[in-house]
Amino acid sequence: MPRSGKEARARLEAAALELFLERGFDAVTTAEIAARAGVTERTYFRHFPDKREVLFDGERRLTEWVTEALASVPLDMPPWPAMRRTVDLIVPHLEANREAGDRLATIAAATPALQERAAAKEARLIALITDLLATRGASADEAALVARTTWGVLALAIRAWRTAPNTPLQSHVDRGFTLLGRLVSA
Amino acid sequence: MPRSGKEARARLEAAALELFLERGFDAVTTAEIAARAGVTERTYFRHFPDKREVLFDGERRLTEWVTEALASVPLDMPPWPAMRRTVDLIVPHLEANREAGDRLATIAAATPALQERAAAKEARLIALITDLLATRGASADEAALVARTTWGVLALAIRAWRTAPNTPLQSHVDRGFTLLGRLVSA
């Protein structure tokens, strides 16, 4: 049992995932997660602020992808095309991590508390994108609108992708933007 | 102390609002809310499933407004214009209930747990709108996209309205849709 923080954290994540999939989120206690990971409950709460957060480390990576992707887009590109390109750059990451996303979706589907947390994470991510776009020179309104709308298309595409898994995510994304364009201009 | 459930519930809401504004959400216990309302803590939890929910009765009215507004829009109107009209119909309600919204925003601003709940409520409302639009004949994708996007514009307009209170909400809404149109078609 390595005491090194990183490994304990990883074991906690794995233990939580197993237990949640076995019994469902509500039927598992933090004490049980800690026990299966071979640490004390106290240690659990040193790594994660609450019972839900152990499931959302993937979300951290998502924000990194977004930040990096947007940073790689030329500064003279206006907000909307910049975000379209950012979405395109994130898609491969999402495709490569499909299973993690599906697992989370499965567990969260039965747990309102996790849906809340997920909604909050998405809101925070949109706020981050808004800030990044504003830094690139967009007005506050424009930044907020572009962030919300483009991310909305991506979120929608991901959902469609879950029900139609054989179509590449990028196709769902493209279809979403096309549809949006048709709707708004009509 | 009347036994009628409605009054107890109303007293609980009022008591919670007062206490949260006095001391902040985290510094108030459910026992204190119940005490000020003249009931037991157990009774609190019979009316509200958790400590946060007591603040979100207004949200229930919001969903009613949305449902009614959309129901009043002719069925042969396509989803996007139908939602634009729906938003216009909701705006007066929002303007009439500005104070309640401001109060909630004030309390929630300092409380991540309430921001989570608010994000979740918004997600549920968007899901409701999606369903309503689908019932009117929109495809699943179209319904979801229209719901998310139009509500996004409204949410944004409300935020702008809070910082620029002298401009009518409707102007913020119109500005949002105009800006969106410019962005998407560019």
Added chain:
DNA sequence: GTCTATATCGCGATAGAC
């Protein structure tokens, strides 16, 4: 690491309202 506050929920009994 231990200790504790407090949110949340189950159950049986009671008491207004109709």
Added chain:
DNA sequence: GTCTATCGCGATATAGAC
């Protein structure tokens, strides 16, 4: 009288303080 809201008591788990 029947309902349903409320009470009183108790149990457990999360989360934070010391």
